[in-house]
Amino acid sequence: MKSLSYVFGYNETTTVSTINNISLHNLVDRLMNSFLPLAVAKHSFIINDIDHEFSVEADEQVLAFVVGSFMTNLINSSKSVCIRVQAKRTENGIQLRVSNNGTFFYSTVANSFAPVVEAARQLGGHINIYNQKHEGTVLTLSMAA
Secondary structure, three states, X not given: OEEEEEOXXXXXXXXXXXXXXXXXXXXXXXXXXXXXHHHXXXXXXXXXXXXXXXXXXEEHHHHHHHHHHHHHHHHHOOOOOEEEEEEEEEOOEEEEEEEEOXXXXXXXXXXXXXXXXXXXXXXXXXXXXXXXXXXXXXXXXXXXX
């Protein structure tokens, strides 16, 4: 199945991409490898809590953009935390959560999130941000299965 996906940023061009069956665990592993130096610099670590068998039909580039943005935002807006990536199936579809256990409130967690919200819409989903003092932050992508 072919789908149009936007190239995010200042470039207004579009590219053609393919909807695939994506292993979320593998996608998160690849993203973790690229963000590991940033996490270490912030004295933080990342845990991939997604089952190896969990997969989803989606545009891999767009999904990687959303999840990568979640991870980058939580790493950049915190220090000395555990960042956990989880996914679960619900009655309404799939929820993919990226959270940290930070004890401080970071107001910049959703800085420049407009392209991420648009990408979530392109996946047929929406984003929820829960940020509570002394409880950490949870970024959730919810989308139909």
